Amino acid sequence: MDFTLSEEQKMIQKTVRDFVNKELKPLEQEVLKNEREGRHGISSEKVKELQTKARDIGFWGINTPEEYGGANLGPIMSVLIAMELGRTFVPFSFGGSADNILYECNEEQKEEYLIPLINGERRSCFALTEPGAGSDARNIKMKAEKDGDHWVLNGEKVFITGGNEADFAMVFAVTDKEKGANGGVTCFLVDREMGWKSEYIHTMGEWGPATLVFENVRVPEKNILGELGHGFSLGMKWIGQGRYMIPARAIGSAERLLQMAIDYSQTRVTFGKPISERQAIQWMIADSAVEIEAAKWIVFRAAWMAENGMDARHQSSMAKLNGGLMANQVVDRVMQIHGGMGYTKELPIERWYRELRLYRIFEGTDEIQRRTIARNLLKGHAKVGELL
Numbered sequence: 001m002d003f004t005l006s007e008e009q010k011m012i013q014k015t016v017r018d019f020v021n022k023e024l025k026p027l028e029q030e031v032l033k034n035e036r037e038g039r040h041g042i043s044s045e046k047v048k049e050l051q052t053k054a055r056d057i058g059f060w061g062i063n064t065p066e067e068y069g070g071a072n073l074g075p076i077m078s079v080l081i082a083m084e085l086g087r088t089f090v091p092f093s094f095g096g097s098a099d100n101i102l103y104e105c106n107e108e109q110k111e112e113y114l115i116p117l118i119n120g121e122r123r124s125c126f127a128l129t130e131p132g133a134g135s136d137a138r139n140i141k142m143k144a145e146k147d148g149d150h151w152v153l154n155g156e157k158v159f160i161t162g163g164n165e166a167d168f169a170m171v172f173a174v175t176d177k178e179k180g181a182n183g184g185v186t187c188f189l190v191d192r193e194m195g196w197k198s199e200y201i202h203t204m205g206e207w208g209p210a211t212l213v214f215e216n217v218r219v220p221e222k223n224i225l226g227e228l229g230h231g232f233s234l235g236m237k238w239i240g241q242g243r244y245m246i247p248a249r250a251i252g253s254a255e256r257l258l259q260m261a262i263d264y265s266q267t268r269v270t271f272g273k274p275i276s277e278r279q280a281i282q283w284m285i286a287d288s289a290v291e292i293e294a295a296k297w298i299v300f301r302a303a304w305m306a307e308n309g310m311d312a313r314h315q316s317s318m319a320k321l322n323g324g325l326m327a328n329q330v331v332d333r334v335m336q337i338h339g340g341m342g343y344t345k346e347l348p349i350e351r352w353y354r355e356l357r358l359y360r361i362f363e364g365t366d367e368i369q370r371r372t373i374a375r376n377l378l379k380g381h382a383k384v385g386e387l388l
């Protein structure tokens, strides 16, 4: 067994860490100020400027195939990069990427959606969740009815990340009520100009998802992504990737937070001694370090399985469940170690606290991950103590 990274992986890790230190961390105070005043943390122009800088040092299209100008680095590199980007709360990701399911586009759709998205000329959102169907995504009700060479969409989507900014949505709707998720859900590519409306949802963190409302939105037949009735599996494919990418990001955040706690504990003096000398504080530091380390290796294993063409769903559910819980434990302890200061908006801990709480909810709640893991074990799809 070899736990070392290759020279290339080490080089990429270091380059992204340098980029975060040099380009992103200096923006943190501005991000906090903007968000406090109700604006986006950083403007889309600034994001583009940073993405261009990153492109110059080779970070463009991390998971985009080379034929589309991407670097196609694969799952292991992607989690390494996500861990580094997670070390700041500046809302930034490298450019040149597209939603994984958009590679199902036909040639015409590629020109209209996939390629402009990769080039940063268009913005997408993934619209599956509805007011009556989140965890129970198989139960979506948005109706799509055939009318000549169009489909007419009616219904509502909620909590759609990027739904206010997107100019097209990947919308999952029921095209055959009898079949439902078993061949009766279809994914449509729906431009904003076709008539859907979005409304901002205020949340605890700075995520700012949207409600999307569809009232008789007419979508041409040619805008079906993949095949009619095959949408549900596309939805699951989109979600699947996040299950190791979300905890990867959480690991970077937890590491940075833990370092903040270590530094603070050595300077904060109470009853004549730095708090770092108190066992109560040391245990919080030690437990956090252990949990971060454990989370890292679950994430790496899930990514390694995905990279090697294995079915990584079980490991990814474990990575998501464990990573979300770990990050929430760590940020809570880090806040505790900082005492009253931890609770102020002068430090970014409370901002991270609010963001990380989401990691236990979206793209499959803790309970849904547990359900998946238990089912796999109970049905024998995964085994306890299986030979590696």
Ligand SMILES: Cc1cc2nc3c(=O)[nH]c(=O)nc-3n(C[C@H](O)[C@H](O)[C@H](O)COP(=O)(O)OP(=O)(O)OC[C@H]3O[C@@H](n4cnc5c(N)ncnc54)[C@H](O)[C@@H]3O)c2cc1C
Residues within 6 Å of the ligand: 126, 127, 128, 129, 133, 134, 135, 136, 158, 159, 160, 161, 162, 203, 207, 208, 209, 358, 361, 362, 363, 364, 365, 366, 367, 368, 371
């Ligand atoms: C900020 C944010 C961004 C999001 N972005 C997107 C997006 O871009 N696109 C998108 O489609 N969706 C998005 N979502 C939706 C998200 O995926 C759902 O909120 C999530 O899947 C949970 O669904 P729900 O909110 O309907 O909760 P529910 O499914 O109603 O669950 C409520 C509670 O019951 C528990 N529960 C449910 N079923 C079971 C069960 N069988 N056993 C035990 N416990 C259960 C849940 O774990 C939870 O604790 C986003 C959500 C948020 C908050």
